[in-house]
Amino acid sequence: MQLESLYQEIILDHYRHPHHKGLREPYDAEVRHVNPTCGDEVTLRVALKDAGAEPIVADISYDALGCSISQASASVLSDLVIGKPVSEALAICGQFVTLMQSRGEAQPDEDVLGDAIAFAGVSKYPARIKCALLGWMAWKDATAQAMKDDEPS
Amino acid sequence: MTLDVARIRKDFPILDRTVRGGQPLIYLDSANTSQKPRQVIDALTEFYERHNANIHRATHELGEEATEAYEGARIKVARFIGAADETEVIFTKNISEGINLVAYSMGNASAGRAGPARFRLGPGDEIVITEMEHHSNLVPWQLLCERTGATLRWFKVTGWDGQLDLSTAGDLINERTKLVALVHQSNVLGTINPVREIADAAHAVGALVLVDAAQSVPHMPVDVATLGADFLGFTSHKMCGPTGIGVLWGRRELLEEMPPFLGGGEMIETVHMERSTFAPPPHKFEAGTMPIAQAAGLAAAIDYLGEVGLDAVHAHEQRLLGHALTQLAAIDGVRILGPATPANRGTAISFEVDGVHPHDVSQVLDEHGIAVRAGHHCAWPLHRALGVQASTRASFYLYNTLDEVDALAEGIRQAQRFFQVT
Numbered sequence: 001m002q003l004e005s006l007y008q009e010i011i012l013d014h015y016r017h018p019h020h021k022g023l024r025e026p027y028d029a030e031v032r033h034v035n036p037t038c039g040d041e042v043t044l045r046v047a048l049k050d051a052g053a054e055p056i057v058a059d060i061s062y063d064a065l066g067c068s069i070s071q072a073s074a075s076v077l078s079d080l081v082i083g084k085p086v087s088e089a090l091a092i093c094g095q096f097v098t099l100m101q102s103r104g105e106a107q108p109d110e111d112v113l114g115d116a117i118a119f120a121g122v123s124k125y126p127a128r129i130k131c132a133l134l135g136w137m138a139w140k141d142a143t144a145q146a147m148k149d150d151e152p153s
Numbered sequence: 154m155t156l157d158v159a160r161i162r163k164d165f166p167i168l169d170r171t172v173r174g175g176q177p178l179i180y181l182d183s184a185n186t187s188q189k190p191r192q193v194i195d196a197l198t199e200f201y202e203r204h205n206a207n208i209h210r211a212t213h214e215l216g217e218e219a220t221e222a223y224e225g226a227r228i229k230v231a232r233f234i235g236a237a238d239e240t241e242v243i244f245t246k247n248i249s250e251g252i253n254l255v256a257y258s259m260g261n262a263s264a265g266r267a268g269p270a271r272f273r274l275g276p277g278d279e280i281v282i283t284e285m286e287h288h289s290n291l292v293p294w295q296l297l298c299e300r301t302g303a304t305l306r307w308f309k310v311t312g313w314d315g316q317l318d319l320s321t322a323g324d325l326i327n328e329r330t331k332l333v334a335l336v337h338q339s340n341v342l343g344t345i346n347p348v349r350e351i352a353d354a355a356h357a358v359g360a361l362v363l364v365d366a367a368q369s370v371p372h373m374p375v376d377v378a379t380l381g382a383d384f385l386g387f388t389s390h391k392m393c394g395p396t397g398i399g400v401l402w403g404r405r406e407l408l409e410e411m412p413p414f415l416g417g418g419e420m421i422e423t424v425h426m427e428r429s430t431f432a433p434p435p436h437k438f439e440a441g442t443m444p445i446a447q448a449a450g451l452a453a454a455i456d457y458l459g460e461v462g463l464d465a466v467h468a469h470e471q472r473l474l475g476h477a478l479t480q481l482a483a484i485d486g487v488r489i490l491g492p493a494t495p496a497n498r499g500t501a502i503s504f505e506v507d508g509v510h511p512h513d514v515s516q517v518l519d520e521h522g523i524a525v526r527a528g529h530h531c532a533w534p535l536h537r538a539l540g541v542q543a544s545t546r547a548s549f550y551l552y553n554t555l556d557e558v559d560a561l562a563e564g565i566r567q568a569q570r571f572f573q574v575t
Binding site for chain 1: 173174510511512513516517520527528529533536542543571572
């Protein structure tokens, strides 16, 4: 049945038991993104940590109202990205966006995307792609703001 | 008059198709856009195959035929809603444009060359709307208030029963009120508002009344004079007609005084490099090439609804509605936004399913071939007022059946099982 390919067990698990949820201190940037078609929203904070050549993602914390796909996606995102150097985290985000735009045709790399490969089925449902991307776009925006604030002025 | 739904369904070719791997289509999204009968599809095809030309300016036989089709549609619309005559009927691209036409015309009357006093707005003037408006009848007035310094005020809703709180009417509608804009039938709650009562209060203080009839005109006989409206808008695509054309009706004396909205071809009387004068209404408000084939399609839709009979449509929908409200109320964890009984209510039923997000409800329904809408249905402030983030909406029309209502109820139960909330 198609529903199971969309709502894979991994997605439902993350939806029922989201990881890293809740807003935490300290943080370098906070953003609020909404999906205007349904009113779903996420408030997301990013904390970066200096680690030599480039900063790493020290923490992602978030508060979200939304459907199973958007909630699970934010949970998977934080699992994947916390602890990674920013450039590597952005590369993962890039691969996730590509997967979402693939209309179900992509062969996602599990080594890079981990649990996020479970969202491959979502890319076949155009109306749901925004749900899956909501947390990721918020994270990208928050990270860009945190990096900018970090630059010497 | 009763409606033979099996015969009606044969008129709608799309109802024969299957979706999501061979399942019959159960289309419960008519408040979003309705399906089109063969008669309307044929009218569009016939226009393009036989009569296509531009209107009013083509001095040839096709031009005459196209003009006749377009102006004939205007006459049909006028009769359909009880307009004094067809010059009160302006074609727009949809109802959003119709409402914006009034808002921008009032804005133009308020700026530069000052226009007639009753259309002029400034600080101290007030526009009154309601909390249950579609964004189309809300945002244009916010923008107009920003441009002119006028104040936007609104009727609140009483709660989940989905009524307007009329106890504040005496305060809201006062000598500062220039316009009251409200929805006839809510696209979320289904509530049919007491338009006449509010219109009478507005007229008593000299305010104008604009009615958003997008959800009522397709489903019941609507008469502009009975409602007491000064302006009334609706859109073709929700009443079996094509997309791309809507209607703004306005009282003739108002349309004559109002400044134009869009400038361009066909809306002028004379043009000089320095200034122009304008055609009489309705052409003053119809700049550029209009949706001509779509007007022919709208005329066919009006003929179609006329042959079925709007009273019969309404009676059929009341049966569907009664059954649906009972079926949905019987499901644990389902809460209906708006009136719980069919009286004074349209067929849009929005609901919450405890523990399952509307997107997820609609996804499971879609998997069973059932098309509904999920989200805030372009009425975000209403959802906020009810403390609901979003809802799922099923809406019925003349081609829906009692069996489809049962399928909806079963689909909701399947969504609850899938997300393990029961």
